[in-house]
Amino acid sequence: MQPHRIKKRAILGGTFDPIHWGHLGIAYAALAQAGLNQIIWVTDRHKRDPHQQSRIKFEHRQAMVRLAIAPEPAFCLGSPPPEDPKAGYAIVTGQTLQQHYPNSQWYWIIGADAFSTLPKWYRAAELVEAFEWLVAPRSPAQPQINSPAETPFGMEVFPFNLQEKWPQFNSTLGTNSTNDLDNKALIKTQEICQQVAIAFKTRQIHLRWQILPTQPLPIASTLLRRHWNDAPTIRTWVPEPVQIYIQTHHLYQNPQHPLPPDSSSIPRL
Template sequence: MAQKIGILGGTFDPVHWGHLHLAAAAQAQAGLDRLLWLPAGSPPHKSDRPLAPWTHRLAMLQRAIAGDPISTICTIEAESTAITYSADTWAQLQKQSPNAQWYWIVGTDTLQTLHHWYRREELVRCCWWLVAPRFPTQTPQQAQQIARETSDRLAAESIPLHWQLLAMTPIQISATQVRQAVYQRQPLQSLVPAAVADYIATHQLYQTFCG
Protein backbone atom coordinates (compact mmCIF):
# COMPACT_ATOMS: atom_id res chain seq x y z
CA MET A 1 0.00 0.00 0.00
CA ALA A 2 1.33 3.45 -0.92
CA GLN A 3 2.45 5.62 1.94
CA LYS A 4 0.23 8.67 2.44
CA ILE A 5 2.31 11.81 2.86
CA GLY A 6 0.79 15.20 3.64
CA ILE A 7 2.42 18.57 2.96
CA LEU A 8 1.62 21.67 4.99
CA GLY A 9 3.42 24.78 3.83
CA GLY A 10 3.63 28.31 5.15
CA THR A 11 5.93 30.95 6.58
CA PHE A 12 5.04 29.88 10.14
CA ASP A 13 5.85 33.33 11.49
CA PRO A 14 5.07 32.05 14.05
CA VAL A 15 3.50 28.59 14.01
CA HIS A 16 0.28 28.64 16.07
CA TRP A 17 -2.59 26.48 17.29
CA GLY A 18 -4.46 27.02 14.04
CA HIS A 19 -1.68 25.28 12.09
CA LEU A 20 -1.59 22.42 14.58
CA HIS A 21 -5.37 22.03 14.55
CA LEU A 22 -5.31 21.85 10.75
CA ALA A 23 -2.49 19.30 10.78
CA ALA A 24 -4.32 17.10 13.28
CA ALA A 25 -7.52 17.17 11.23
CA ALA A 26 -5.64 16.20 8.07
CA GLN A 27 -3.81 13.37 9.82
CA ALA A 28 -6.98 11.90 11.27
CA GLN A 29 -9.33 12.31 8.32
CA ALA A 30 -6.96 11.34 5.50
CA GLY A 31 -5.11 8.67 7.46
CA LEU A 32 -1.71 10.20 6.76
CA ASP A 33 1.39 8.14 7.46
CA ARG A 34 3.72 11.15 7.38
CA LEU A 35 3.27 14.90 7.56
CA LEU A 36 5.90 17.22 6.10
CA TRP A 37 5.90 20.77 7.42
CA LEU A 38 7.27 22.95 4.64
CA PRO A 39 8.43 26.35 5.94
CA ALA A 40 9.14 28.96 3.29
CA GLY A 41 12.31 30.99 3.14
CA SER A 42 11.46 34.48 1.88
CA PRO A 43 8.51 34.04 -0.46
CA PRO A 44 7.77 36.99 -2.79
CA HIS A 45 4.10 37.17 -1.74
CA LYS A 46 5.20 38.05 1.81
CA SER A 47 7.44 40.93 0.74
CA ASP A 48 5.16 43.52 2.35
CA ARG A 49 6.85 42.98 5.71
CA PRO A 50 10.06 41.38 7.00
CA LEU A 51 9.81 37.83 8.29
CA ALA A 52 11.38 36.66 11.51
CA PRO A 53 14.78 35.08 10.75
CA TRP A 54 14.58 31.57 9.36
CA THR A 55 16.47 30.10 12.32
CA HIS A 56 13.83 31.39 14.73
CA ARG A 57 10.89 30.22 12.65
CA LEU A 58 12.49 26.78 12.34
CA ALA A 59 13.18 26.57 16.08
CA MET A 60 9.58 27.48 16.94
CA LEU A 61 8.25 24.91 14.49
CA GLN A 62 10.54 22.23 15.94
CA ARG A 63 9.17 22.94 19.41
CA ALA A 64 5.57 22.98 18.24
CA ILE A 65 5.67 19.53 16.62
CA ALA A 66 7.94 17.83 19.15
CA GLY A 67 6.35 14.57 20.21
CA ASP A 68 4.29 14.09 17.03
CA PRO A 69 5.65 10.81 15.60
CA ILE A 70 4.52 11.41 12.01
CA SER A 71 5.56 15.06 11.67
CA THR A 72 8.90 16.14 10.23
CA ILE A 73 10.20 19.44 8.85
CA CYS A 74 11.24 19.70 5.21
CA THR A 75 13.71 22.54 4.60
CA ILE A 76 13.92 22.35 0.79
CA GLU A 77 12.27 25.71 0.13
CA ALA A 78 13.91 27.60 2.98
CA GLU A 79 17.38 26.44 1.94
CA SER A 80 16.93 27.56 -1.66
CA THR A 81 18.48 30.85 -2.74
CA ALA A 82 16.05 31.21 -5.64
CA ILE A 83 12.29 31.66 -5.85
CA THR A 84 10.76 28.25 -5.21
CA TYR A 85 7.62 26.88 -6.80
CA SER A 86 5.44 24.18 -5.30
CA ALA A 87 5.73 22.07 -8.44
CA ASP A 88 9.53 22.03 -8.18
CA THR A 89 9.41 21.22 -4.47
CA TRP A 90 7.00 18.36 -5.06
CA ALA A 91 9.16 16.99 -7.88
CA GLN A 92 12.11 16.77 -5.50
CA LEU A 93 10.02 15.12 -2.81
CA GLN A 94 8.48 12.70 -5.28
CA LYS A 95 11.95 11.49 -6.28
CA GLN A 96 12.66 10.70 -2.64
CA SER A 97 9.37 8.78 -2.20
CA PRO A 98 8.27 7.76 -5.71
CA ASN A 99 5.54 5.38 -4.58
CA ALA A 100 3.84 7.72 -2.13
CA GLN A 101 0.36 9.20 -2.39
CA TRP A 102 0.72 12.94 -1.85
CA TYR A 103 -1.71 15.26 -0.08
CA TRP A 104 -1.48 19.05 -0.03
CA ILE A 105 -3.17 20.66 2.96
CA VAL A 106 -4.61 24.08 2.08
CA GLY A 107 -7.23 26.59 3.07
CA THR A 108 -9.95 27.60 0.66
CA ASP A 109 -8.15 30.89 -0.03
CA THR A 110 -5.10 29.02 -1.31
CA LEU A 111 -7.21 26.50 -3.23
CA GLN A 112 -8.81 29.34 -5.18
CA THR A 113 -5.41 30.34 -6.56
CA LEU A 114 -4.51 26.90 -7.97
CA HIS A 115 -5.33 27.88 -11.54
CA HIS A 116 -2.51 30.45 -11.34
CA TRP A 117 0.14 28.06 -10.00
CA TYR A 118 3.28 27.38 -12.01
CA ARG A 119 3.20 23.91 -13.66
CA ARG A 120 -0.17 23.28 -12.05
CA GLU A 121 -1.01 20.49 -14.51
CA GLU A 122 1.33 17.89 -13.06
CA LEU A 123 0.98 19.02 -9.45
CA VAL A 124 -2.82 19.08 -9.38
CA ARG A 125 -3.13 15.80 -11.24
CA CYS A 126 -0.75 13.89 -9.01
CA CYS A 127 -1.91 15.02 -5.57
CA TRP A 128 -4.97 14.99 -3.39
CA TRP A 129 -6.00 18.33 -1.90
CA LEU A 130 -7.19 18.43 1.70
CA VAL A 131 -9.24 21.61 1.99
CA ALA A 132 -9.99 23.51 5.19
CA PRO A 133 -12.52 26.32 5.68
CA ARG A 134 -10.30 29.37 5.99
CA PHE A 135 -12.33 32.08 7.64
CA PRO A 136 -14.24 32.09 10.94
CA THR A 137 -17.52 32.90 9.19
CA GLN A 138 -17.08 30.40 6.37
CA THR A 139 -19.52 27.48 6.56
CA PRO A 140 -18.72 23.96 5.32
CA GLN A 141 -21.22 24.54 2.52
CA GLN A 142 -19.40 27.68 1.40
CA ALA A 143 -16.03 25.91 1.55
CA GLN A 144 -17.42 23.05 -0.48
CA GLN A 145 -18.78 25.48 -3.07
CA ILE A 146 -15.35 27.08 -3.43
CA ALA A 147 -13.76 23.66 -3.93
CA ARG A 148 -16.33 22.75 -6.57
CA GLU A 149 -15.84 26.03 -8.41
CA THR A 150 -12.08 25.52 -8.38
CA SER A 151 -12.54 21.97 -9.63
CA ASP A 152 -14.76 23.19 -12.48
CA ARG A 153 -12.25 25.88 -13.45
CA LEU A 154 -9.42 23.37 -13.62
CA ALA A 155 -11.60 20.85 -15.45
CA ALA A 156 -11.98 23.47 -18.19
CA GLU A 157 -8.21 23.08 -18.63
CA SER A 158 -8.57 19.28 -18.60
CA ILE A 159 -6.92 19.13 -15.17
CA PRO A 160 -8.76 16.86 -12.71
CA LEU A 161 -8.79 18.05 -9.10
CA HIS A 162 -9.03 15.39 -6.39
CA TRP A 163 -10.12 17.04 -3.18
CA GLN A 164 -11.50 16.30 0.25
CA LEU A 165 -13.11 18.85 2.55
CA LEU A 166 -11.83 18.54 6.09
CA ALA A 167 -14.55 18.44 8.74
CA MET A 168 -13.29 21.04 11.17
CA THR A 169 -14.11 24.39 12.69
CA PRO A 170 -12.66 27.21 10.56
CA ILE A 171 -9.26 28.35 11.79
CA GLN A 172 -9.70 31.50 13.87
CA ILE A 173 -6.06 32.24 14.65
CA SER A 174 -3.62 34.03 12.38
CA ALA A 175 0.09 34.69 12.69
CA THR A 176 -0.71 38.40 12.49
CA GLN A 177 -2.92 38.02 15.55
CA VAL A 178 -0.08 36.30 17.43
CA ARG A 179 2.44 38.99 16.53
CA GLN A 180 0.02 41.71 17.57
CA ALA A 181 -0.62 39.96 20.90
CA VAL A 182 3.13 39.83 21.57
CA TYR A 183 3.51 43.51 20.72
CA GLN A 184 0.62 44.42 23.05
CA ARG A 185 1.98 42.12 25.81
CA GLN A 186 -1.14 39.96 25.82
CA PRO A 187 -1.14 36.31 26.96
CA LEU A 188 -0.37 33.77 24.23
CA GLN A 189 -1.60 30.48 25.69
CA SER A 190 -4.72 30.41 23.51
CA LEU A 191 -2.71 31.23 20.39
CA VAL A 192 0.50 29.17 20.47
CA PRO A 193 1.93 26.19 22.39
CA ALA A 194 3.75 27.04 25.62
CA ALA A 195 7.12 26.07 24.12
CA VAL A 196 6.59 28.56 21.29
CA ALA A 197 5.49 31.31 23.67
CA ASP A 198 8.59 30.70 25.80
CA TYR A 199 10.82 30.89 22.71
CA ILE A 200 9.23 34.15 21.60
CA ALA A 201 9.77 35.64 25.06
CA THR A 202 13.34 34.37 25.39
CA HIS A 203 14.42 35.76 22.02
CA GLN A 204 12.23 38.87 22.26
CA LEU A 205 10.59 38.29 18.90
CA TYR A 206 7.86 40.51 17.44
CA GLN A 207 8.62 43.42 19.80
CA THR A 208 7.97 45.77 16.88
CA PHE A 209 4.63 45.05 15.27
CA CYS A 210 4.83 45.13 11.47
CA GLY A 211 1.48 43.56 10.60
Protein backbone atom coordinates (compact mmCIF):
# COMPACT_ATOMS: atom_id res chain seq x y z
CA MET A 1 0.00 0.00 0.00
CA GLN A 2 1.46 3.34 -1.08
CA PRO A 3 1.73 6.10 1.56
CA HIS A 4 -0.54 9.11 1.17
CA ARG A 5 1.13 12.07 -0.51
CA ILE A 6 1.54 15.00 1.85
CA LYS A 7 -0.60 17.94 0.75
CA LYS A 8 0.04 21.60 1.41
CA ARG A 9 -2.93 23.16 3.15
CA ALA A 10 -3.47 26.65 4.52
CA ILE A 11 -5.99 28.30 6.81
CA LEU A 12 -7.39 31.72 5.96
CA GLY A 13 -9.58 33.06 8.74
CA GLY A 14 -11.55 36.24 9.21
CA THR A 15 -14.92 37.77 9.97
CA PHE A 16 -15.55 38.32 6.22
CA ASP A 17 -18.17 40.98 6.83
CA PRO A 18 -18.38 40.87 3.86
CA ILE A 19 -15.74 38.92 1.91
CA HIS A 20 -14.25 41.00 -0.95
CA TRP A 21 -11.70 40.88 -3.78
CA GLY A 22 -8.89 41.85 -1.41
CA HIS A 23 -9.38 38.62 0.55
CA LEU A 24 -9.52 36.58 -2.64
CA GLY A 25 -6.42 38.24 -4.06
CA ILE A 26 -4.45 37.30 -0.96
CA ALA A 27 -5.65 33.70 -1.23
CA TYR A 28 -4.64 33.40 -4.88
CA ALA A 29 -1.22 34.86 -4.11
CA ALA A 30 -0.75 32.24 -1.40
CA LEU A 31 -1.80 29.44 -3.76
CA ALA A 32 0.83 30.49 -6.26
CA GLN A 33 3.71 31.33 -3.94
CA ALA A 34 3.51 28.36 -1.58
CA GLY A 35 2.24 25.86 -4.14
CA LEU A 36 -0.74 25.08 -1.94
CA ASN A 37 -3.14 22.25 -2.70
CA GLN A 38 -5.96 23.71 -0.65
CA ILE A 39 -6.97 26.81 1.29
CA ILE A 40 -9.54 26.34 4.04
CA TRP A 41 -11.60 29.45 4.69
CA VAL A 42 -12.69 29.79 8.33
CA THR A 43 -15.33 32.38 9.16
CA ASP A 44 -15.15 33.69 12.71
CA ARG A 45 -18.43 33.17 14.51
CA HIS A 46 -17.66 35.82 17.14
CA LYS A 47 -16.21 39.24 16.29
CA ARG A 48 -13.60 40.06 18.91
CA ASP A 49 -13.09 43.77 18.08
CA PRO A 50 -16.03 45.74 19.57
CA HIS A 51 -15.34 48.64 17.18
CA GLN A 52 -15.90 46.37 14.17
CA GLN A 53 -19.23 44.93 15.23
CA SER A 54 -22.08 44.70 12.75
CA ARG A 55 -25.51 43.14 12.87
CA ILE A 56 -24.76 40.58 10.17
CA LYS A 57 -25.18 37.06 11.50
CA PHE A 58 -22.56 34.37 11.14
CA GLU A 59 -24.80 32.37 8.82
CA HIS A 60 -24.95 35.24 6.31
CA ARG A 61 -21.19 35.81 6.40
CA GLN A 62 -20.57 32.09 5.97
CA ALA A 63 -22.97 31.95 3.02
CA MET A 64 -21.20 34.88 1.30
CA VAL A 65 -17.83 33.17 1.67
CA ARG A 66 -19.28 29.98 0.19
CA LEU A 67 -20.51 31.90 -2.87
CA ALA A 68 -17.26 33.83 -3.33
CA ILE A 69 -14.94 30.82 -3.23
CA ALA A 70 -17.14 28.41 -5.22
CA PRO A 71 -15.39 28.96 -8.61
CA GLU A 72 -11.97 27.91 -7.27
CA PRO A 73 -11.51 24.12 -6.70
CA ALA A 74 -8.57 24.74 -4.36
CA PHE A 75 -10.75 26.73 -1.97
CA CYS A 76 -12.72 24.94 0.74
CA LEU A 77 -15.14 26.28 3.33
CA GLY A 78 -14.29 25.26 6.87
CA SER A 79 -16.94 23.70 9.08
CA PRO A 80 -18.88 26.13 11.29
CA PRO A 81 -17.20 26.56 14.69
CA PRO A 82 -19.22 25.72 17.82
CA GLU A 83 -21.16 28.43 19.65
CA ASP A 84 -18.62 28.38 22.49
CA PRO A 85 -16.41 31.51 22.09
CA LYS A 86 -13.35 29.53 23.25
CA ALA A 87 -13.68 27.36 20.15
CA GLY A 88 -12.81 30.42 18.08
CA TYR A 89 -9.24 30.53 19.34
CA ALA A 90 -6.75 30.03 16.51
CA ILE A 91 -5.01 27.15 18.27
CA VAL A 92 -8.32 25.27 18.60
CA THR A 93 -9.19 25.90 14.95
CA GLY A 94 -5.75 24.82 13.81
CA GLN A 95 -5.60 21.62 15.83
CA THR A 96 -9.13 20.65 14.80
CA LEU A 97 -8.30 21.00 11.12
CA GLN A 98 -4.98 19.18 11.51
CA GLN A 99 -6.84 16.23 12.99
CA HIS A 100 -9.38 16.32 10.17
CA TYR A 101 -6.73 16.53 7.44
CA PRO A 102 -3.77 14.29 8.37
CA ASN A 103 -0.68 13.97 6.19
CA SER A 104 -0.59 17.70 5.55
CA GLN A 105 1.99 20.45 5.60
CA TRP A 106 0.30 23.44 7.19
CA TYR A 107 0.36 27.18 6.50
CA TRP A 108 -1.55 30.11 7.95
CA ILE A 109 -2.46 33.08 5.74
CA ILE A 110 -2.67 36.34 7.64
CA GLY A 111 -2.53 40.11 7.17
CA ALA A 112 0.51 41.97 8.46
CA ASP A 113 -1.45 43.94 11.08
CA ALA A 114 -2.93 40.79 12.60
CA PHE A 115 0.46 39.05 12.36
CA SER A 116 2.00 41.83 14.47
CA THR A 117 -0.21 40.70 17.40
CA LEU A 118 0.72 37.01 17.12
CA PRO A 119 2.99 36.94 20.22
CA LYS A 120 -0.08 37.83 22.32
CA TRP A 121 -2.33 35.09 20.94
CA TYR A 122 -3.61 32.31 23.15
CA ARG A 123 -1.09 29.44 23.24
CA ALA A 124 0.96 31.26 20.64
CA ALA A 125 4.02 29.03 21.02
CA GLU A 126 2.13 25.89 20.00
CA LEU A 127 0.47 27.69 17.11
CA VAL A 128 3.68 29.18 15.75
CA GLU A 129 5.49 25.86 15.69
CA ALA A 130 2.63 24.09 13.89
CA PHE A 131 2.38 26.45 10.90
CA GLU A 132 4.39 28.39 8.38
CA TRP A 133 3.05 31.94 8.14
CA LEU A 134 2.17 33.59 4.83
CA VAL A 135 1.92 37.30 5.50
CA ALA A 136 -0.05 39.66 3.25
CA PRO A 137 1.60 43.10 3.00
CA ARG A 138 0.20 45.91 5.04
CA SER A 139 -1.45 48.66 3.03
CA PRO A 140 0.68 51.82 3.07
CA ALA A 141 -0.62 55.05 4.53
CA GLN A 142 -3.20 56.48 2.19
CA PRO A 143 -2.19 59.55 0.14
CA GLN A 144 -3.85 62.91 0.56
CA ILE A 145 -7.22 63.08 -1.19
CA ASN A 146 -7.92 66.43 -2.85
CA SER A 147 -11.45 66.03 -4.20
CA PRO A 148 -14.52 63.80 -3.79
CA ALA A 149 -13.76 62.23 -7.17
CA GLU A 150 -10.56 60.78 -5.68
CA THR A 151 -12.23 58.99 -2.78
CA PRO A 152 -11.98 55.19 -2.70
CA PHE A 153 -15.71 55.00 -3.43
CA GLY A 154 -14.98 55.94 -7.04
CA MET A 155 -12.75 52.89 -7.51
CA GLU A 156 -14.26 50.11 -9.59
CA VAL A 157 -12.94 46.57 -9.19
CA PHE A 158 -13.39 44.05 -11.99
CA PRO A 159 -13.49 40.23 -11.70
CA PHE A 160 -10.36 38.15 -11.73
CA ASN A 161 -8.42 37.54 -14.87
CA LEU A 162 -8.44 33.76 -14.58
CA GLN A 163 -5.00 33.54 -16.14
CA GLU A 164 -3.39 36.05 -13.78
CA LYS A 165 -5.55 35.19 -10.74
CA TRP A 166 -5.69 38.83 -9.69
CA PRO A 167 -8.48 41.43 -9.84
CA GLN A 168 -8.20 44.45 -12.09
CA PHE A 169 -9.31 47.85 -10.90
CA ASN A 170 -9.55 51.44 -12.03
CA SER A 171 -8.86 54.26 -9.61
CA THR A 172 -7.77 57.87 -9.51
CA LEU A 173 -6.81 57.48 -5.87
CA GLY A 174 -3.50 59.12 -5.01
CA THR A 175 -0.52 60.29 -7.01
CA ASN A 176 2.23 57.87 -5.97
CA SER A 177 3.41 55.26 -8.45
CA THR A 178 2.45 51.62 -7.96
CA ASN A 179 6.10 50.68 -7.41
CA ASP A 180 6.44 53.33 -4.72
CA LEU A 181 3.35 52.02 -2.93
CA ASP A 182 4.55 48.43 -3.29
CA ASN A 183 7.97 49.28 -1.84
CA LYS A 184 6.48 51.09 1.15
CA ALA A 185 4.13 48.20 1.87
CA LEU A 186 6.93 45.65 1.52
CA ILE A 187 9.33 47.54 3.79
CA LYS A 188 6.71 48.01 6.49
CA THR A 189 5.65 44.37 6.30
CA GLN A 190 9.25 43.17 6.53
CA GLU A 191 9.73 45.29 9.64
CA ILE A 192 6.61 43.80 11.23
CA CYS A 193 7.66 40.21 10.43
CA GLN A 194 11.18 40.73 11.76
CA GLN A 195 9.87 42.23 15.00
CA VAL A 196 7.51 39.29 15.52
CA ALA A 197 10.29 36.79 14.76
CA ILE A 198 12.56 38.47 17.33
CA ALA A 199 9.80 38.38 19.94
CA PHE A 200 9.49 34.62 19.54
CA LYS A 201 13.24 34.06 19.32
CA THR A 202 13.63 35.51 22.82
CA ARG A 203 11.33 32.67 23.94
CA GLN A 204 13.40 30.07 22.01
CA ILE A 205 10.61 29.67 19.44
CA HIS A 206 11.44 29.51 15.74
CA LEU A 207 9.00 31.38 13.50
CA ARG A 208 8.76 30.40 9.83
CA TRP A 209 7.32 33.15 7.65
CA GLN A 210 7.30 34.58 4.16
CA ILE A 211 5.70 37.66 2.65
CA LEU A 212 3.10 37.18 -0.08
CA PRO A 213 3.75 39.02 -3.37
CA THR A 214 0.47 40.92 -3.40
CA GLN A 215 -0.41 44.51 -4.18
CA PRO A 216 -2.58 45.72 -1.28
CA LEU A 217 -5.90 47.01 -2.57
CA PRO A 218 -7.29 50.13 -0.83
CA ILE A 219 -10.58 48.42 -0.08
CA ALA A 220 -12.03 47.25 3.22
CA SER A 221 -15.05 45.47 4.61
CA THR A 222 -15.70 48.43 6.91
CA LEU A 223 -16.28 50.73 3.95
CA LEU A 224 -18.51 48.17 2.26
CA ARG A 225 -20.70 47.94 5.35
CA ARG A 226 -20.96 51.68 5.76
CA HIS A 227 -21.46 52.70 2.14
CA TRP A 228 -23.26 49.86 0.41
CA ASN A 229 -26.31 52.05 -0.17
CA ASP A 230 -24.80 55.44 -0.94
CA ALA A 231 -21.87 54.42 -3.18
CA PRO A 232 -23.02 51.95 -5.89
CA THR A 233 -19.50 51.58 -7.36
CA ILE A 234 -18.32 50.11 -4.06
CA ARG A 235 -20.42 47.02 -4.78
CA THR A 236 -17.88 45.94 -7.42
CA TRP A 237 -15.50 45.26 -4.54
CA VAL A 238 -17.23 41.91 -4.00
CA PRO A 239 -17.92 39.09 -6.49
CA GLU A 240 -21.26 39.28 -8.29
CA PRO A 241 -22.86 36.34 -6.41
CA VAL A 242 -22.07 38.15 -3.16
CA GLN A 243 -23.58 41.37 -4.51
CA ILE A 244 -26.79 39.48 -5.32
CA TYR A 245 -26.85 37.82 -1.89
CA ILE A 246 -26.45 41.15 -0.09
CA GLN A 247 -29.24 42.73 -2.11
CA THR A 248 -31.54 39.71 -1.76
CA HIS A 249 -31.15 39.55 2.02
CA HIS A 250 -31.13 43.34 2.50
CA LEU A 251 -27.77 43.38 4.28
CA TYR A 252 -25.81 46.53 5.14
CA GLN A 253 -28.86 48.73 4.68
CA ASN A 254 -28.61 50.76 7.89
CA PRO A 255 -25.00 51.49 8.87
CA GLN A 256 -24.73 52.67 12.46
CA HIS A 257 -21.77 55.02 12.03
CA PRO A 258 -21.46 56.13 8.39
CA LEU A 259 -18.37 58.00 7.23
CA PRO A 260 -18.73 61.32 5.39
CA PRO A 261 -18.96 60.87 1.58
CA ASP A 262 -15.53 62.43 1.00
CA SER A 263 -13.76 60.58 3.82
CA SER A 264 -10.15 59.58 3.23
CA SER A 265 -10.13 57.15 6.15
CA ILE A 266 -9.60 53.67 4.78
CA PRO A 267 -9.59 50.96 7.46
CA ARG A 268 -7.26 47.99 7.15
CA LEU A 269 -8.42 44.81 5.44
